[in-house]
Amino acid sequence: MRVFGVTGWKNAGKTGLVERLVSEITGRGFSVSTVKHAHHAVDVDQTGxxxxxxxxxxASEVLLASGKRIAVMQELRGAPEPPLADLLARLLPVDLVLIEGFKRESHPKVEAFRAEAGNALMAPENSTIRAVASDTPLQVQVPVFDLDNTAAVADFILKEVGL
Structure with a gap:
């Protein structure tokens, strides 16, 4: 399965970029799934x-099925968080999996960067970052795209993964 990541510090624009990339790439006829890392407890289920x-x-796992979607909730109950490879293995086959977060993993990534967030750029210190999508011009050793130019970022990712 082809994978490409979007990484960056908090408030860098990662989620918005992933959302736009999914729309752009699926609009070109490719199937896309996403994996999102959260640093906090998440619960997609509602009390009651x-x-x-x-x-x-x-229950260790609950599979919720309807005519519109299927959701699987698995309780770790103290077990360690599964590695990214194990999470990817659970997905149905698609053309591309976009991964948000997981900055320390080895898959290739584009870094989302917003100057106003006040964080340092990761790209100079992280060889898995193949490009930066930024709201300001930058001088780095990887290609830099306008954060709002989703089509250009998508072109880069699709070329990188061979699609």
Whole structure:
């Protein structure tokens, strides 16, 4: 499976860029899935629903299915977070998986960068970053794209992964 990441510090524009890239790349006829890393506890379930009650009762996994979507919730219950490779192995085959976060993993990435966030640029110290999508001109050793030029970023990613 082809994978490419979007990384950056908090408030750098990662989620917006991933959202626009999914729309742009699927609009070109490719299938795309995403993996998003969260640094906090997340719960997509609602208190009081049947599936929530199943998890609270101790179920290791709850698969919720309807005519519109399927959701699988797995409780780690103290087990370590699975490695990215294990998470990718759970996905159905697609043309491209866009990965948001996971900055320390070895897959190729584009860094989202907003000057107003006040964070240092990661690209000079991270060889997995192949390009930067920035709201300001930068002098770095990798290609720099305008953060809002989604088509150019998508062109770069698709070329990098061979699509």
């Amino acid at each position: 629903t049947d599936s929530f009650r199943h998890r609270e009762a101790g």
